[in-house]
Amino acid sequence: MQIESGVSLKPYNTFGLPAVAQTLVRITGDADVRRVVDHPQLGRAPKFILGGGSNIVLTRDMPQVVLKVEVRGIRLVETRENAWIVEAGAGESWHELVVWTLAHGLPGLENMALIPGTVGAAPVQNIGAYGVELKDRFESLDAVDLVTGRSVTLGPSICAFGYRDSVFKHSLANRSVITRVRLRLPRPWQPVVGYLDIARRMHDDGVAAPTPQQVADWVCAIRRAKLPDPATIGNAGSFFKNPVVSPEQCRDIIGRDPEIVHYPLPDGTIKLAAGWMIDACGWKGKTVGKAGVYEKQALVLVNRGGAIGSEVMTLARAIQESVYGRFGIRLEPEPVVV
Numbered sequence: 645m646q647i648e649s650g651v652s653l654k655p656y657n658t659f660g661l662p663a664v665a666q667t668l669v670r671i672t673g674d675a676d677v678r679r680v681v682d683h684p685q686l687g688r689a690p691k692f693i694l695g696g697g698s699n700i701v702l703t704r705d706m707p708q709v710v711l712k713v714e715v716r717g718i719r720l721v722e723t724r725e726n727a728w729i730v731e732a733g734a735g736e737s738w739h740e741l742v743v744w745t746l747a748h749g750l751p752g753l754e755n756m757a758l759i760p761g762t763v764g765a766a767p768v769q770n771i772g773a774y775g776v777e778l779k780d781r782f783e784s785l786d787a788v789d790l791v792t793g794r795s796v797t798l799g800p801s802i803c804a805f806g807y808r809d810s811v812f813k814h815s816l817a818n819r820s821v822i823t824r825v826r827l828r829l830p831r832p833w834q835p836v837v838g839y840l841d842i843a844r845r846m847h848d849d850g851v852a853a854p855t856p857q858q859v860a861d862w863v864c865a866i867r868r869a870k871l872p873d874p875a876t877i878g879n880a881g882s883f884f885k886n887p888v889v890s891p892e893q894c895r896d897i898i899g900r901d902p903e904i905v906h907y908p909l910p911d912g913t914i915k916l917a918a919g920w921m922i923d924a925c926g927w928k929g930k931t932v933g934k935a936g937v938y939e940k941q942a943l944v945l946v947n948r949g950g951a952i953g954s955e956v957m958t959l960a961r962a963i964q965e966s967v968y969g970r971f972g973i974r975l976e977p978e979p980v981v982v
């Protein structure tokens with residue numbers, strides 16, 4: 645276990661926001677978490693669990709003990725008649741895991757290619773893209789409790805996955821360190837190509853029966869065209885969740901804004917496109933201080949260079965107010981504000 649003091653977190657968050665961790669501990673396995681729990685000073689101190697920092701907004705220096713999860717290793721652990729089970733350390737890069745599975749002939753994660761961050765954070769917000777969510781490929785995970793030091797294996801029902809949500813955002817937030825995740829990749833493989841952008845690529849390339857690698861390549865190309873690369877423009881991906889409303893609320897909004905982009909969900913509720921609403925309020929491309937709204941996608945807030953977390957949050961609040969004023973909908977941030 646490595647304990648460091650006064651560590652700059654700027655390189656450890658994709659927004660590139662400045663903040664200093666008073667204490668940072670690198671976690672390479674369950675035993676490191678237990679050493680923290682048993683440590684005379686660290687054991688009782690409040691903790692913050694850090695993965696790749698791609699879904700956080702740092703607004704201040706961190707007095708909490710930052711546990712930076714760096715558990716490594718990827719392996720095929722089981723071959724069943726109807727699935728492959730792959731296990732990955734929580735500190736592995738999610739995208740590198742997708743690449744590894746494809747290289748080993750174990751498809752199923754390709755729609756979630758190029759999502760930034762670590763494997764351990766993937767269940768926290770039930771990551772998803774292009775018609776597939778983590779919960780659709782989830783088998784189980786290992787976690788260590790930060791109060792008792794006990795290791796547990798949790799299945800899907802305890803994880804309580806929802807839209808960009810799980811138990812790790814509620815009762816187990818900063819309480820359970822996820823150390824390993826197991827994914828169930830269904831056999832035989834079936835491509836998921838219903839999403840409009842992918843269907844268009846299939847049509848344009850004249851492909852009727854794509855390979856997993858083709859789907860991954862299309863997803864990567866679509867994402868590169870739409871989203872800013874955090875290596876060049878600081879950001880945390882979609883800044884707001886798409887709000888879900890009742891049919892009555894939706895009818896009311898359509899009455900006033902007939903063009904609003906919306907998607908009916910299987911349970912009868914309706915998902916509204918937050919990016920469309922932000923754009924309709926005139927925010928696309930705008931800058932406030934050193935934070936701004938990405939020119940190609942109004943759902944993404946960016947660091948124009950040298951921004952601090954409070955500037956990002958001032959911009960976010962201004963957007964929330966205009967969207968509320970026009971549509972009566974309160975947008976909820978997707979990243980964790982620290």
Ligand SMILES: Cc1cc2nc3c(=O)[nH]c(=O)nc-3n(C[C@H](O)[C@H](O)[C@H](O)COP(=O)(O)OP(=O)(O)OC[C@H]3O[C@@H](n4cnc5c(N)ncnc54)[C@H](O)[C@@H]3O)c2cc1C
Nearest residue numbers: 693695696697698699760761762764765771772822880881
């Ligand atoms: C350009 C861009 C595009 C994105 N696109 C998508 C997308 O398409 N779909 C999507 O769902 N998300 C997307 N995101 C958001 C982000 O990639 C995911 O939320 C990702 O899972 C965050 O991983 P991370 O390791 O960076 O987590 P962090 O930002 O480090 O942490 C996020 C949360 O998870 C907790 N956490 C992290 N690791 C652990 C662990 N091992 N155990 C317990 N808790 C932990 C943290 O405490 C924090 O609350 C995007 C982000 C960016 C920058």
